[in-house]
Amino acid sequence: EDQVTQSPEALRLQEGESSSLNCSYTVSGLRGLFWYRQDPGKGPEFLFTLYSAGEEKEKERLKATLTKKESFLHITAPKPEDSATYLCAVQAASGGSYIPTFGRGTSLIVHP
Amino acid sequence: EAGVTQFPSHSVIEKGQTVTLRCDPISGHDNLYWYRRVMGKEIKFLLHFVKESKQDESGMPNNRFLAERTGGTYSTLKVQPAELEDSGVYFCASTRRQGGDEQFFGPGTRLTVL
Numbered sequence: 001e002d003q004v005t006q007s008p009e010a011l012r013l014q015e016g017e018s019s020s021l022n023c024s025y026t027v028s029g030l031r032g033l034f035w036y037r038q039d040p041g042k043g044p045e046f047l048f049t050l051y052s053a054g055e056e057k058e059k060e061r062l063k064a065t066l067t068k069k070e071s072f073l074h075i076t077a078p079k080p081e082d083s084a085t086y087l088c089a090v091q092a093a094s095g096g097s098y099i100p101t102f103g104r105g106t107s108l109i110v111h112p
Numbered sequence: 113e114a115g116v117t118q119f120p121s122h123s124v125i126e127k128g129q130t131v132t133l134r135c136d137p138i139s140g141h142d143n144l145y146w147y148r149r150v151m152g153k154e155i156k157f158l159l160h161f162v163k164e165s166k167q168d169e170s171g172m173p174n175n176r177f178l179a180e181r182t183g184g185t186y187s188t189l190k191v192q193p194a195e196l197e198d199s200g201v202y203f204c205a206s207t208r209r210q211g212g213d214e215q216f217f218g219p220g221t222r223l224t225v226l
Contacts, residue, residue, distance in 0.1 A: 004154070032213060043116070043203050043217030044155070087155070098210060099145075099168060102155040 002027045004103035006088050012109045013078055021073040021106045023088030031093040033071050034100060035064050038085045047086075078110045114138065116218035118204050124224045130192040133221045135204030137186070143167075143207045144187050145215065146179060150200040158202075161187060162210060173198075194225045 005024045013019055025033065032051050036044035048057045050066040057064050061082065063074040073086055085107045089100035117136045125131050137144045146158040158177070159169040163184035172179070176195070181187040191198050201222050205215040 034213065036217075041219065043205070043219050044215075045217070046214040049213040089155075099157045099160065099171075100215070101157075104152075104154045 002090055002092055002101040004088055004090055004101055006103035006106050008106060009104070010107045012111065015079055015110055015112050016077045018074070018076045018078070020075070021086055021108070023071040023073070023103055024069060025071070025090045027090045027092050027101070029093035031091045031098070033066055034089045034091070035073055036087040036089065038087055038105070044087055080110045080112050083108055083110045116204055116206055116216050118218040118221050120221060121219065122222045124226065125194055126226050127196055128193045130190065131194055131223060133189045133202050133223070135187045135218060137204070137206030138216055141206035141208050142184065143210050144181060145205045146187070146189055147203040147205065148200050149203065155203065196225050199223055199225045
């Protein structure tokens with residue numbers, strides 16, 4: 001069974017204090033690993049897809065990286081508007097249903 | 113382009129009652145997914161429609177849940193009769209193609225069963 005574990009559960013940062021969120025996964029053949037951002041009262045919003053170990057993607061202050069066992073979401077010089085819950089999900093290559101398995105998320109608060 | 117919409121945003125019902133949730137996907141998106149997040153847990157898959165057909169309903173918890181997508185446009189998810197453990201946030205998402213990377217999520221319906 002595919003599993004996704006995210007750490008830490010919650011993270012408080014000062015504005016400008018860079019950090020990383022972790023997503024550890026086990027999957028029977030990885031098709032893709034996804035990062036989403038979720039604001040309170042809203043649905044998840046897509047950020048990145050990573051397909052293979054060594055791949056990196058960037059968007060503004062966010063950078064996602066992937067190894068064979070985990071993914072990191074690096075946040076450089078965060079701002080208060082980066083406060084949100086960040087979700088990681090994996091999609092298995094087998095089965096054909098392409099259903100993602102989600103982690104519980106990391107709740108990030110950035111203080112001004 | 114309008115996003116995925118869900119109705120209602122909140123629903124509070126008593127155990128044993130019936131509730132119907134609605135999802136309107138992005139126009140042209142053949143693939144529609146229902147998910148549920150129970151408090152403190154991860155988002156979990158319920159089922160997947162391709163147009164009006166159920167492609168995968170392996171995540172449906174039991175036969176108290178009935179999903180439909182008549183005409184391949186909007187979808188409804190009916191819970192009858194509702195139980196306490198059905199409480200949670202129900203999300204709908206859509207994609208243009210199956211296996212599409214970016215799933216567009218709606219804002220969710222928060223269901224509380226008392």
